[in-house]
Amino acid sequence: MVAELISVGTELLLGNIVNTNTQFLAEQCALLGLSMYHQQVVGDNHDRLAAVIRQALERADVVILGGGLGPTEDDLTKEVCAEVMGFPLVEDAHTRERIEQYFKNNIYKEIPDNNWKQAIVPQGAIVLDNDNGTAPGLILEKDGKTAILLPGPPGELYPMFFCKVRPYLEKLQPEVIRSAMVKICGMGESQVEDRLLDLIDRQANPTIATYAKTGEVHIRVTAGAKDEEEAKKLVKPVVKEIRRRFGDYVYSVKERETLEESVIRLLEKYELTVTTAESCTGGLLAGRLVNVPGASEVFREGFITYSNKAKRKYLDVSKSTLKKYGAVSEQTAREMATGGVFATDCDACVAVTGIAGPDGGTEEKPVGLVYIATYMKDKVHVERCQFKGNRAKIREQAVVKALDLLRRSILDNYR
């Protein structure tokens, strides 16, 4: 079965945003075993959009469109797709009710008139409720072809795909595809690939693919078979072998488990509480921990000590340490981590201090130099890291590294 993607939006044609939806949908389609030969981007223009949809429906079985379902006059995807496929438009009472409900609790008191447009749907279409916005998704089926229309914002498109589109596509596709994910932290992509080369070369089913994320590498093992049980049976030994090869570099083998979730789960498992002491990351590390629902059981308070004065006041970093070694030093990181534990009675603390740039670097301490310390069981472990990239990228890498060091420290001390 062949799928084709169409992204609708002038902001893509103008290069205002990166087309992350297409990457997401392409990856998901590949996981479902759908073939893909074309992806297109077109603007909110009736004739061009109609031509692109017509062409896609000719060469693919399933056409997934993202964007252009908003309430404004520009948004044409639904109207044009219905026209091309020959569906009349009608109001959907259920969707109208959902929009009313959505605005009832909204900060913007009145419902703008144009929002009602979103309650109009092609007659006979499958309506996909949008739990994160007002535009519903739509599935249109005709003459053996399927068009799937999804709202453009990733925060709406992703969950709608997972909850509603994926199960629908799974039913369309005869072969069962199953995959597993092994998530690795603390090793670069080419290092990971080197260790997997023989496995990758040897395997056709399952296949092994690596994906580089900031500070992480994800390894996907995918098998196709006539039923779920057999597909899983093909995946299992390969995952086991990969885990054996990477040991503690593996932080999770759960599809959706993030690095911060794996850390929170470990803290829960060993009944530990943690605090954070952040300088250059300025709250991002704590923010990642609090991403995890229920983080409050193990993370109750954190410090953002951007200035030297704050480092002294809240974390009791000594004046002489700051003077002698500077705020970005192994000694300061060490005292920050220790101070965090003593100021809070937590079991552990992770501290970050570094130079995120663009200014503030010297020859001895260049931009990207970050010290990360963990305090646990009366021991401090400090790592000196040298990250590359701009300010945002350096801070992001520092957060990932801090989470990973915390994870490794828990394993080293409590396992």
Next chain:
Amino acid sequence: MVAELISVGTELLLGNIVNTNTQFLAEQCALLGLSMYHQQVVGDNHDRLAAVIRQALERADVVILGGGLGPTEDDLTKEVCAEVMGFPLVEDAHTRERIEQYFKNNIYKEIPDNNWKQAIVPQGAIVLDNDNGTAPGLILEKDGKTAILLPGPPGELYPMFFCKVRPYLEKLQPEVIRSAMVKICGMGESQVEDRLLDLIDRQANPTIATYAKTGEVHIRVTAGAKDEEEAKKLVKPVVKEIRRRFGDYVYSVKERETLEESVIRLLEKYELTVTTAESCTGGLLAGRLVNVPGASEVFREGFITYSNKAKRKYLDVSKSTLKKYGAVSEQTAREMATGGVFATDCDACVAVTGIAGPDGGTEEKPVGLVYIATYMKDKVHVERCQFKGNRAKIREQAVVKALDLLRRSILDNYR
């Protein structure tokens, strides 16, 4: 003049990588005043690639292709493009020499045989030297149409575009395009459009387009003219009118200024320091402020008080307030903001407390309920917000709202 982009690569069709080249090229084309109606992705397949190139050359004046110029058998872009446009292939002595030169300094001593393939070019093509790799770029001109072939790796494509393609395109394009951005916070996209409808309908040059971000709306005003001065003259009065209509909802008219930057600039302007007191956002608000280089002048420390105990200990929120009204209440937000200022001697504090979910909601206090308070000049201002979406989305909206309230409080108190 119309441009069209074609990205060639199976890794894009499989969703292994995000198509950042297309965003880059689209943005550059827009800045050069080229119109763009289509972008396409296709794999390394002769027939499909030929069909896509043929179609693009029919509907556009300039077709820019990225990828598929590598040395392997898979790489077909040059061969197929030359075939479609009717160019014979010949060896380019200059490129052959450059490849020899490239490998001379390379860690891999011998030159792989297939690299010589990269010295073959369409006869009569303009060859663009690649200073960061072995595949040269190519410009093919025929019958008023131009195909520009660029190597896929961004580290090769970007500099080649800036140094060689941009000057070439500037000569092709007679019209100069200039645009300005008006950034708005605190109003939804459809509300913004409602207020702009007459302007949008009336204008052809400049054009007005809106883009929704989380908690923000960006309005782009774009004009084309025979020279830069005239283009700017067309943009200016429209920007002025938009600013008049939206007043303090406008936080910036600078292309690259973010909301957090505008807040930091205001704090600097009025020589104010600020601290943060975060519960449900758990550091993300501080993290956004620290995104701004030089934030340390106005932001030195922040509190992450996730537990009630931490709210009492660091911010002096009273036990009776927490007991009577709960942690998520106007009263607690008020005391957090006040406590932040008194604990730090900062001029201002912004405090956030809410229920990010998925658990913890009640009928009276549902998931998404967030109180945001600002303390400034002995006055506290509190807003009750009800956000929608999942945990991440609620927290992100709360951060944007907190930044905006801080901005508005500074304007109200100091302007």
